[in-house]
Amino acid sequence: MKQRLVELEARLTASETRASLAEAKLSESRSNAYSLGEAVMSPRQHEGLSALMHRIGGVGGIDVNLTDKSRPGRLADHLKLHVLPSDTLTQVHGQWFARLHPDDRLIAEQRLFAALESKASIYDSQYRIILPSDGEVRWIHARAEIERDDAGTAIRIVGTRQDVTEAKLAQERLRVEEEHNAFLLELSNALRPIGDPVQVQRIAIELLGEKLQVDRAIYYRVETVGSGYAYVVDNEWRARPGISRVAVIPGGDADYGGNLFTDLENGISVKINDLHAATDASLKEGEQYAGAGLRALIAVPICKNFRQAGGISVQTIGPRRWTDGDVRLVEEVAERTRNALERVWAQAALRASEASLRCTEDWLAAQKEFFQVAMDGGSLEDSLKVLSRTMVQAGDGRRCAFCVANEAGEELEHVIGMGEAYAEAVKAFRLAPSKLAYGLAVATTTRRVPRDILGRRLISTEPQPH
Structure with a gap:
């Protein structure tokens, strides 16, 4: 009996020792980037976990023993997912960490530790990896069940890692x-x-x-x-x-x-x-x-x-x-x-067209009024006032003046429009083909060539800069 008690005590001590070692191992792995051992499962072991893999839903399976590195753990599908050599027998946490996209490393590891150190039964995380074969970036969705001992310490992770790159890109x-x-x-x-x-x-x-x-x-x-x-x-x-x-x-x-x-x-x-x-x-x-x-x-x-x-x-x-x-x-x-x-x-062309139409209508009405004033015996000045007023009221900054040649046909005489200063400037303006052509050339910025009644060219004028 005494011998049996000694044996039981020894076995209890060994069990406590193993539990302490597991706890210490988890703490040590936390501080050392979680150096967890994972090995490729055999086909028979893979088949035994197929039902669990199907229930969780995934593509690349993984089974990580947090207390015993010697236990087979990484499923063969996982190697294909990460494009790893088929003879890869073990992978540690640090190697997984190194494959993570630099922008995702901190948050991905924090999520893993948070799940393990809490009382959660499910680990769920999405992150990017960089394939060692060609440097391509892929999105991975990892989802696993966390098995815990009686004390609530995580001892095993069983689940899947699924390539969700296409869904992420979509x-x-x-x-x-x-x-x-x-x-x-x-x-x-x-x-x-x-x-x-x-x-x-x-x-x-x-x-x-x-x-x-x-x-x-x-x-x-x-x-x-x-x-x-x-x-x-x-x-x-x-x-x-x-x-x-x-x-x-x-x-x-x-x-x-x-x-x-x-x-x-x-x-x-x-x-x-x-x-x-x-x-x-x-x-x-x-x-x-x-x-x-x-x-x-x-x-x-x-x-x-x-x-x-x-x-x-x-x-x-x-x-x-x-x-x-x-x-x-x-x-x-x-x-x-x-x-x-x-x-x-x-819209600008429409406005211009409408304005042109209004101007045409206004000008036709002004001409009618002009002739009516003349028919009623009005003076030339009164008749021309109608035309001058219509031109100015067009609203585009126009100014208008009417002048006539004197009886000798040698000088201009102001009739109406543009004020007294303009009338004074026009007074005694000498008429000549070259002067009239030059003024028209400046006003229209185009070349003008005046001709006399016989059609002979008198002078060629070009607009000059002012």
């Missing part, structure tokens, strides 16, 4: 699309009440530059220069003072754009992540780009009648990895800007 695309749609709605609302084309350009590139957090955003137009053309910057937004301005970019210059301009001319959007790394030598060697503080850009042409008439470009002074979403956003902004400008131009 969520990110949806989030970006929702943000872009909200931004485009904001842009449309901001452009709708504007009637000035310059303001349309300014607001569009300002909102776009702030949205994409670039250094510069420009609206440009394509202008013919001799036998070539140039990109003239009509509006420019800069994120902060000190960023150089861009005024004119010579289009089609082999040393200043190469294929960039060819694509734009063909209506194709251009995306360059780093001009210094560009394969097109004309882009890489263009000193003008460096002088303008330009390293990365997106340029989207705005076409009219199947030709590039202008465009919008966003630029950074450092390299930038543009996304397809960035390009689509700039294209959408360019399209909405084009539509807003066409609306403004159409």
Whole structure:
């Protein structure tokens, strides 16, 4: 009996010792980045856990014994998930930690420790890993049951790690699309009440530059220069003072754009992540780009009648990895800007047409009144007052005066309009073909060649700068 008591006491002591060692091991693993042993399970062991894996729901299984490193633990599917060699028998916590994306390491490890040190029965975490094979970033969803001893200490983790990269990318695309749609709605609302084309350009590139957090955003137009053309910057937004301005970019210059301009001319959007790394030598060697503080850009042409008439470009002074979403956003902004400008131009043309129609109607009515005054026996001055009043009332800053030649046909005489000072200046104005042609040339900024009654050229006059 005494011998049995001794044996029981020894076994109890050994059990307590093992429990103490397990607790110490957990504490030590916490301070040493959780150096947990995990080994590849055999096919038979894998089959035995298949029901549990199915219940939890996952792809790559894992079974981690927190108290005994010698127990097999890592399932073969997990090796495929992490693209690890098939002969990998053991993996420690530090190696898992090293594969985590640098931005996720701290939070992923904190979640693991928090689950183990709490009373939770489920560990659930999402994080990114970097595959050792090719450096690709993948999203992992880890979910496992935590087994605990009577004292509540975690002794085993059994669960799955599932690659959810595609779902995460789909969520990110949806989030970006929702943000872009909200931004485009904001842009449309901001452009709708504007009637000035310059303001349309300014607001569009300002909102776009702030949205994409670039250094510069420009609206440009394509202008013919001799036998070539140039990109003239009509509006420019800069994120902060000190960023150089861009005024004119010579289009089609082999040393200043190469294929960039060819694509734009063909209506194709251009995306360059780093001009210094560009394969097109004309882009890489263009000193003008460096002088303008330009390293990365997106340029989207705005076409009219199947030709590039202008465009919008966003630029950074450092390299930038543009996304397809960035390009689509700039294209959408360019399209909405084009539509807003066409609306403004159409409204301006309509107003001009309506004003011209009103002017025509007013002028016809004035002519009718002019003849009526004359028919009623009014003086020439009274008749001309009607025409003069109608011209001035057009509201576009016009002034009007009527003069006639004297009986000899050699001098002007003022009849009505534009005040006494003008009448005094006109008084005794000598009439000659050259003087009349010169005045018309200055007023219309076009060349005028007066002729006498026989059709002979008397004098050629050009408008002179004043």
